[in-house]
Amino acid sequence: MSTDEKKQQLLDDIKAQFGDKILNAGIDYGMPVVVIDPSIHVELPKWLKAHESWTFNHFIDITAVDYLNGEHRYEVVVHLRSHANNLKMRMKTPIGVGKDVIAKAKADHADAVAKAKEEAEKEEKEPEEIPAPEFSEPSIPSLTEVFLGANWSEREVWDFYGITFEGHPRLTRVLNPDDFVGYPLRKDFPVKGQHRGSFPRGTVISNKRREPVMAKRTKPEPADHILPRTPWEQEREPVRKKEGDNHA
Amino acid sequence: MLKQVIDKEIADQQQLQEQELYDLNLGPSHPAMHGIFENRVKIDGERIIECESHIGYCHRSFEKLSEHYSYTQVNTITDRMNYVSSMANNIGWILAAEKLLGIEVPKKVQYVRVIMLEINRIIDHLICNGILGVDAGAYTGFLYFMEAREKVYTIFDKMVGARLTTNFGRVGGLDRPLYPEFADDVLNWVKVIPKVLKEFHTLLTRNRIFIERCRDITPISAERALDYGYTGPNLRAAGVEYDVRKADPFSSYEDFDFEIPTGTTGDVYDRYMVRMEEMEQSVKIIEQAAKNLPDGPHHADVPEIYLPEKKDVYSNMEAMIYHFKIIMHGIRPPKGEVYQAIEAPNGELGFYCVSDGGPNPYRLHFRSPCFYYYQSIEELLRGSLIADAVLCISSLNAIAGELER
Incomplete structure (x- = not known):
C-alpha cells in the first residue's frame, strides 16, 4: 500500500468507527487531519493506540490555537505518530465559545x-x-491516562490558554510563575504585559509550601514624559495604558 | 495478633524513615546543573526518594513574540532556542515556512543545509558527551574537542558573519551566495573529526570508571519512551529506530547513505554511545554532500518572497517593486496550517504554524524535544543516587533555551 493510500485508509477507518462524531477529515499538506467532537477526545487516541494495525503509540505534541471569534474559540491540536506504520496524524478538537x-x-x-x-x-x-x-471557561478531558507525555503538554496549554483538562493529576503553571495573572497566548492578551510574577515557586512534595513572594508592582515612569516630544507627536495618544488598567 | 504486631512494626519503621528524609533543592542555580533547572528532591541518605521538577526560569515567550513578527524576523528568534546548535533551528523554521508557501529550493541550497545541519549535530553531540564526562569526573575530554568546535565557528563566521546567533538562511534559499572555498573548508574541518572522536573513545568509551558510572543508570524502556514522546538519540538509545531523516526525508536526505545507530537499554551509556556513533555517521554525510555539492543559484526563483540583490533594486524596475512589496507588506503565505519536523541534534524539532494569510504567523508552536525528555525526569530519578541524577540530566541533553522557549 502506498503512503497516500495508507493515509486515506486511516481516515476511512476512523470515519467508519466513529461516524458522525468526526466533523471533518482530510489530508492537509501530506498529513491526515481529523476534526472531532469533544466527546471522543479521549476515545479516539485510545482506540488508535490499541488498534492492532494502526498502533498510534508515539506521542508527539499537544497544543492549542485561539481563533478569538466564531462558534468555537479554541482548537486543541494533538499530533500523534504510529511507529509501526511510520505515519503522523493531527487531531483537532474545537471547544469554547x-x-x-x-x-x-x-x-x-x-x-x-x-x-x-x-x-x-x-x-x-x-x-x-x-x-x-x-458561558463556562473552556474545558476538555485530559489525555494523561492514554499518554504519559500529555502531562506537561497539557499543563503548558492550561498555562497559556486557560483550557482546563479534567482529570489531570497536577494542573499547575509550568513555564509562567505561579502567581501570574491571565493566560498570555490568548489573542486578547497584550504583548507587553504589566504583571511580573515571582520566583521561587511553591512545592507539593514537602508540605513547607513557600508563600509566593509578591513582586513589588513598580510602575516606571512612562518614557513618553522623559523623551522630548516632537511637534507632530503632540496629539498622539499615550502608548502605555493608565494606572489601574487590568489587561487580564 | 501477630499480623497487628508486624503491621505496627512496619508503620513504626516507615515513620522513622519518614523523619529521616531530607529535602534538597537541586538547582535552579547549582554548579552541577547546566542551565537553570530546579529539582526538588526528597532524599534518604544519598538516594532520591521523590523528585519534583520546576521549569520556567528561562522562559522568553517566543510563541507570543512570533505572532507579532514577520516570517523573516521569526528566524532570529529560533537561534535563541537551542543555542548550542542554532543553525538547526533556523533550518527547521525555514523548511516549515517553505512548506507553507510551497517553495522548492535548488539542490545546492538543500545540500548546504544538510552540511550545516550535520556540522551542528557534531558540535552539539561533542558538547553533550564532553559535559557528560565532566559530570562523571573526567574534565579532560571537555577540553580535547574545544579546538574542533572553535574551528567550525570560523566557517560559520565566513558563512553568515556571526558565531553563535547565526540567523542562517532565508525563506526561499540562503541569505547570501556561498563563499568560494566553502566546500574545501568543510572537508578540511571534517577530516579532523574522526581523530577527535578517536581521542574521545580512548579517554572514555572503554574507561572502566566511566562505564561503571554510566551503565544501568536511569534506563527507560522503548514503550515508555514512545509514550513520553521521546525522539532523537534518547529514543534510539532505548532501541527504537526512528530518525526523521529516514522516516520522513526533508532537504533531500534521501540522497545520502548513512545508518541509524540504536541502543538497547536506554541508559546513560547507551545515550553516550548512540551520540558517538551518530557523529561518525554525520561525518559520512558531510563528506558525501561536500564532495557532490551541485552548482546553481543560492535561492529559489521566487521574486515575491526572496529579496532581490541590492544593486538590482537601484537599477531594475521590477526588482525595486518586489523589494518594496516584500519590505512593506511582508511574506504572505496562503491560509493553512502545517507541521514540519526536522531531526535536530537533540531530537524531533517540530514547527506547527497556522497562517491566516497575514504577514506574520497566526500561531506558531515550537515542539522542542527537551520538553518531553525533561518531564520524564521525575520518574527516571526516583530511586537513583544524587550523583547519578546529574549524569542523567546531562545525558538527556536538556537545554534551557529550548526547553522553555
Missing part, C-alpha cells in the same frame, strides 16, 4: 431585560426576570 458570540448573547440579554422593564412599567407591575446567558 467565540468572543463575538458571547458579546452578542450579552447584548441580546440586555435588550430583552430593557424591553421587559419597559413593558412592566406600562402595565405597572414587577418586570419578569430573564436569566443571563452563562
Whole structure:
C-alpha cells in the first residue's frame, strides 16, 4: 500500500468507527487531519493506540490555537505518530465559545431585560426576570491516562490558554510563575504585559509550601514624559495604558 | 495478633524513615546543573526518594513574540532556542515556512543545509558527551574537542558573519551566495573529526570508571519512551529506530547513505554511545554532500518572497517593486496550517504554524524535544543516587533555551 493510500485508509477507518462524531477529515499538506467532537477526545487516541494495525503509540505534541471569534474559540491540536506504520496524524478538537458570540448573547440579554422593564412599567407591575446567558471557561478531558507525555503538554496549554483538562493529576503553571495573572497566548492578551510574577515557586512534595513572594508592582515612569516630544507627536495618544488598567 | 504486631512494626519503621528524609533543592542555580533547572528532591541518605521538577526560569515567550513578527524576523528568534546548535533551528523554521508557501529550493541550497545541519549535530553531540564526562569526573575530554568546535565557528563566521546567533538562511534559499572555498573548508574541518572522536573513545568509551558510572543508570524502556514522546538519540538509545531523516526525508536526505545507530537499554551509556556513533555517521554525510555539492543559484526563483540583490533594486524596475512589496507588506503565505519536523541534534524539532494569510504567523508552536525528555525526569530519578541524577540530566541533553522557549 502506498503512503497516500495508507493515509486515506486511516481516515476511512476512523470515519467508519466513529461516524458522525468526526466533523471533518482530510489530508492537509501530506498529513491526515481529523476534526472531532469533544466527546471522543479521549476515545479516539485510545482506540488508535490499541488498534492492532494502526498502533498510534508515539506521542508527539499537544497544543492549542485561539481563533478569538466564531462558534468555537479554541482548537486543541494533538499530533500523534504510529511507529509501526511510520505515519503522523493531527487531531483537532474545537471547544469554547467565540468572543463575538458571547458579546452578542450579552447584548441580546440586555435588550430583552430593557424591553421587559419597559413593558412592566406600562402595565405597572414587577418586570419578569430573564436569566443571563452563562458561558463556562473552556474545558476538555485530559489525555494523561492514554499518554504519559500529555502531562506537561497539557499543563503548558492550561498555562497559556486557560483550557482546563479534567482529570489531570497536577494542573499547575509550568513555564509562567505561579502567581501570574491571565493566560498570555490568548489573542486578547497584550504583548507587553504589566504583571511580573515571582520566583521561587511553591512545592507539593514537602508540605513547607513557600508563600509566593509578591513582586513589588513598580510602575516606571512612562518614557513618553522623559523623551522630548516632537511637534507632530503632540496629539498622539499615550502608548502605555493608565494606572489601574487590568489587561487580564 | 501477630499480623497487628508486624503491621505496627512496619508503620513504626516507615515513620522513622519518614523523619529521616531530607529535602534538597537541586538547582535552579547549582554548579552541577547546566542551565537553570530546579529539582526538588526528597532524599534518604544519598538516594532520591521523590523528585519534583520546576521549569520556567528561562522562559522568553517566543510563541507570543512570533505572532507579532514577520516570517523573516521569526528566524532570529529560533537561534535563541537551542543555542548550542542554532543553525538547526533556523533550518527547521525555514523548511516549515517553505512548506507553507510551497517553495522548492535548488539542490545546492538543500545540500548546504544538510552540511550545516550535520556540522551542528557534531558540535552539539561533542558538547553533550564532553559535559557528560565532566559530570562523571573526567574534565579532560571537555577540553580535547574545544579546538574542533572553535574551528567550525570560523566557517560559520565566513558563512553568515556571526558565531553563535547565526540567523542562517532565508525563506526561499540562503541569505547570501556561498563563499568560494566553502566546500574545501568543510572537508578540511571534517577530516579532523574522526581523530577527535578517536581521542574521545580512548579517554572514555572503554574507561572502566566511566562505564561503571554510566551503565544501568536511569534506563527507560522503548514503550515508555514512545509514550513520553521521546525522539532523537534518547529514543534510539532505548532501541527504537526512528530518525526523521529516514522516516520522513526533508532537504533531500534521501540522497545520502548513512545508518541509524540504536541502543538497547536506554541508559546513560547507551545515550553516550548512540551520540558517538551518530557523529561518525554525520561525518559520512558531510563528506558525501561536500564532495557532490551541485552548482546553481543560492535561492529559489521566487521574486515575491526572496529579496532581490541590492544593486538590482537601484537599477531594475521590477526588482525595486518586489523589494518594496516584500519590505512593506511582508511574506504572505496562503491560509493553512502545517507541521514540519526536522531531526535536530537533540531530537524531533517540530514547527506547527497556522497562517491566516497575514504577514506574520497566526500561531506558531515550537515542539522542542527537551520538553518531553525533561518531564520524564521525575520518574527516571526516583530511586537513583544524587550523583547519578546529574549524569542523567546531562545525558538527556536538556537545554534551557529550548526547553522553555
